[in-house]
Amino acid sequence: MIAPVLHTERLTLRMPRIEDFEPRAAFYASDRAVWEGGPISRVEAWRIWASEVGLWPLRGYGPFTVEADGAYVGEVGIYQAEDYPEAELGWFVLPEAEGKGYALEAARAVMVWARQSFGWDEIVNIIDPGNARSIALGLRLGGRIDASRPGIDSGDVVIVHDLRGFA
């Protein structure tokens, strides 16, 4: 199973390919990755990426590479931590592509795809409490914070999105 290609007004979401690794590893090596468990080494970045891409054949969902005008701008996808009861909607955008609403546009497309593909009623974001930018995006996407749900790490903010409006 590989990712379908999803098109939005400005973006293409597609299956990750090996050439995505360089911009992805550079992002994860930078201080900007502090909310994604970074900064981390190239080797560690490869290990994590291979495991996330491996979700596609294992579970039928996973990360989408996001392109704008043919350039890599980040990733939006559905991730699943072992022993965590729910799949998670996640994203990151390279610093130079921030502030354009790309993550919002791509996340909406993935939410629609998840609803249509799996019939899920909801999906969550699990976000470090210091990551104000992602929390704001989760709320802008229509989610609500559910303080009763545990995250993965202590203190995580869990935002729940109702997918039932996405036919």
Add this chain to the structure above:
Amino acid sequence: MIALTGLPVLTTARLVLRGPQAADWPVFRAFRMSDRTAYTGGPRSAQQAAEQFAALFGHWVLRGFGRLIAEDRVTGQPLGHFGPLQWDEAGEVELTWSLWRSEAEGQGLATEAALAMKAWVFGPLGLSSAIVQVHRDNAASHGIARRLGGEVIPGRVPGWTEAGTVYRLTAEGRA
């Protein structure tokens, strides 16, 4: 079930080597959380084991090659993983092997599977060279590396331990 597609299936006298499957998870998990991984950086947590299991699949997707699972031809039981691993484009491809179950040891099964993988790596995959990294105390794997025709690279140590040996495998090497 969702699956990887287009992967090779290699058959030896006693084994079938095929792509990883979701159903392999319980056995892989038990292996990675056991002392059997002491020579390869383990034992690991359940979370780490899950990441490593998913990475078996992701490596195939991203690089077009990876590790296969050896199963007993008669019982269908998965016995271990075997095959090429590459951490970094700039680095060399490593031929790896692990028997997941202690009861599979001592019968030459790992050598049988590793020889089949070596033939695939230097045949259909088209590589001309690979390395093998073995912990100093892992006598069984030193024996396999030598039986595959590996030659010690003087002065080089594995990426994850100072206490070990790196072997060079080539298509022209014996065995």
